[in-house]
Amino acid sequence: MSHRVLVEAGPAAGVAVLKFRNPPVNALSLEMLMELVISLEKLENDKAVRGIVITAENPGIFLAGLDLTEMCGRNPAHYAKYWEAVQELWLRLYQSSKVLVAAINGACPAGGCLASLTCDYRVMADNPKYTIGLNETQLGIIAPFWFKDTLVNTVGHRAAEQALQLGTLFPPAKALQVGIVDQVVPEEQLQSAALSVMAQWLAIPDHARQLTKTMMRKPTVDQLVKQREADIQSFVGLISQDSIQRALQTYLQKLRQKKG
Numbered sequence: 364m365s366h367r368v369l370v371e372a373g374p375a376a377g378v379a380v381l382k383f384r385n386p387p388v389n390a391l392s393l394e395m396l397m398e399l400v401i402s403l404e405k406l407e408n409d410k411a412v413r414g415i416v417i418t419a420e421n422p423g424i425f426l427a428g429l430d431l432t433e434m435c436g437r438n439p440a441h442y443a444k445y446w447e448a449v450q451e452l453w454l455r456l457y458q459s460s461k462v463l464v465a466a467i468n469g470a471c472p473a474g475g476c477l478a479s480l481t482c483d484y485r486v487m488a489d490n491p492k493y494t495i496g497l498n499e500t501q502l503g504i505i506a507p508f509w510f511k512d513t514l515v516n517t518v519g520h521r522a523a524e525q526a527l528q529l530g531t532l533f534p535p536a537k538a539l540q541v542g543i544v545d546q547v548v549p550e551e552q553l554q555s556a557a558l559s560v561m562a563q564w565l566a567i568p569d570h571a572r573q574l575t576k577t578m579m580r581k582p583t584v585d586q587l588v589k590q591r592e593a594d595i596q597s598f599v600g601l602i603s604q605d606s607i608q609r610a611l612q613t614y615l616q617k618l619r620q621k622k623g
């Protein structure tokens with residue numbers, strides 16, 4: 364039984380809706396990652412499901428990204444386990460045979476943005492409070508190569524380089540302009556817009572669409588698959604550095620003080 368991920372049958376045949384519900388901010392904790400992987404595996408094996416709309420149960424925060432508390436003050440074995448789970452989620456999402464449509468109904472930084480970038484299409488609610496992007500450099504950390512590759516595959520090299528170096532979080536109109544999302548709609552129309560685009564994608568025969576998706580994504584997937592263990596060791600080495608730990612602690616404190 365999953366607590367942090369809700370899977371519902373969609374209003375249209377063959378469509379499931381996967382909702383994030385990990386309060387307070389839908390951070391990708393280790394438990395959340397594991398529940399997501401299990402939910403995605405079940406959906407992947409369900410022949411009746413052809414498409415999945417991915418959204419947050421409560422509007423406001425789509426995903427707050429990776430859980431910073433999983434990357435601060437822990438031991439190397441924990442960092443390795445956590446990173447393997449992050450890799451696993453990305454591999455499941457990016458290689459999914461289903462049509463994935465992200466209905467972005469809230470803040471979507473870093474790991475949240477990455478999850479949405481694995482989808483085939485992104486619709487974002489037109490709310491200026493919501494932003495999306497790979498903001499890692501603003502935290503004093505760097506987006507790993509496969510985060511970078513996923514962004515490059517979406518927006519192209521120049522736009523990705525600029526966005527990554529600056530750690531830009533784009534509001535909806537800018538996100539549309541740069542191509543990080545495909546469509547921006549009034550907030551109350553988000554779910555219907557996601558279902559409408561899903562219907563268009565499902566009009567294509569599955570086998571042809573799936574083979575095309577694999578052809579487009581395989582080179583990027585292979586890069587990680589062939590060096591998964593090295594990527595884990597690289598993460599553990601970097602995240603364990605005092606300077607990185609200090610940067611993450613400072614960022615977390617800033618988030619906590621924001622309220623005070």
Ligand SMILES: CC/C=C\C/C=C\CCCC/C=C/C(=O)SCCNC(=O)CCNC(=O)[C@H](O)C(C)(C)COP(=O)(O)OP(=O)(O)OC[C@H]1O[C@@H](n2cnc3c(N)ncnc32)[C@H](O)[C@@H]1OP(=O)(O)O
Nearest residue numbers: 390427428429430431470472473474504597598601618619
């Ligand atoms: C091979 C390896 C190569 C390199 C290795 C080096 C680095 C590794 C790269 C790792 C890549 C990292 C990816 C990430 O995803 S990092 C996380 C990025 N996320 C963010 O920057 C978002 C931060 N959060 C926010 O901006 C806001 O919280 C948000 C989501 C807009 C919501 O705002 P609001 O509703 O006002 O809520 P609060 O800010 O008050 O937060 C409430 C509560 O939640 C805590 N929190 C927020 N975000 C996170 C998080 N990502 N992880 C853990 N906890 C989070 C926040 O601190 C508050 O806690 P409190 O205790 O005060 O209640």
